[in-house]
Amino acid sequence: xxxxxxxxxxxxxxxxxxxxxxxxxxxxxxxxxxxxxxxxxxxxxxxxxxxxxxxxxxxxxxxxxxxxxxxxxxxxxxxxxxxxxxxxxxxxxxxxxxxxxxxxxxxxxxxxxxxxxxxxxxxxxxxxxx
Amino acid sequence: xxxxxxxxxxxxxxxxxxxxxxxxxxxxxxxxxxxxxxxxxxxxxxxxxxxxxxxxxxxxxxxxxxxxxxxxxxxxxxxxxxxxxxxxxxxxxxxxxxxxxxx
Numbered sequence: 760x761x762x763x764x765x766x767x768x769x770x771x772x773x774x775x776x777x778x779x780x781x782x783x784x785x786x787x788x789x790x791x792x793x794x795x796x797x798x799x800x801x802x803x804x805x806x807x808x809x810x811x812x813x814x815x816x817x818x819x820x821x822x823x824x825x826x827x828x829x830x831x832x833x834x835x836x837x838x839x840x841x842x843x844x845x846x847x848x849x850x851x852x853x854x855x856x857x858x859x860x861x862x863x864x865x866x867x868x869x870x871x872x873x874x875x876x877x878x879x880x881x882x883x884x885x886x887x888x889x
Numbered sequence: 890x891x892x893x894x895x896x897x898x899x900x901x902x903x904x905x906x907x908x909x910x911x912x913x914x915x916x917x918x919x920x921x922x923x924x925x926x927x928x929x930x931x932x933x934x935x936x937x938x939x940x941x942x943x944x945x946x947x948x949x950x951x952x953x954x955x956x957x958x959x960x961x962x963x964x965x966x967x968x969x970x971x972x973x974x975x976x977x978x979x980x981x982x983x984x985x986x987x988x989x990x991x992x
Binding site for chain 1: 895923924954955975978979980983
């Protein structure tokens with residue numbers, strides 16, 4: 760079965776990102792395919808490469824990046840939500856006259872249309888948030 | 890066309906469980922996870938609502954890992970509620986035709 764996962768909160772505001780990660784992993788383990796993971800609202804904070812949590816804390820940004828590499832996941836960050844919160848890829852950084860790029864590997868900035876497409880193309884849309 | 894509803898907030902903090910149960914069809918399933926697992930404990934002010942929902946045919950579940958994370962033993966959960974793990978959560982989304990997340 761095809762799933763799209765939507766995540767609305769960052770790793771340090773609420774349990775949602777942890778829950779979404781565990782759910783996504785369990786779905787993959789059960790043999791299902793993940794059509795897309797869409798990071799929306801504060802959920803875009805899962806996509807920063809500049810986060811450096813203590814070593815004994817789980818590093819969700821890194822865990823998502825690793826999961827994406829391992830299973831070739833399509834992980835999309837909402838562009839408007841990302842711009843507000845300072846999540847930039849090379850293109851957005853240049854376009855807005857900024858100096859840095861902080862989007863983590865495996866994440867891609869795109870539009871809300873990707874969420875709609877994910878909902879239409881998938882058998883189930885599961886939303887995690889506050 | 891059964892629906893899986895997920896509730897993630899305690900019934901003592903928000904009214905999402907009450908809202909959810911008020912529109913649930915009798916063939917629906919409701920999963921309590923994250924902070925909502927406390928709503929499934931025995932002898933609380935929402936226990937009657939849960940018993941009533943179960944009596945009407947609604948199937949109720951709670952995520953065992955979130956219970957454990959909060960130091961709550963499985964014995965304290967109402968008998969109307971079935972405990973599931975993450976693979977069980979995924980299975981519920983597959984067995985139902987759609988998922989409604991009450992955020």
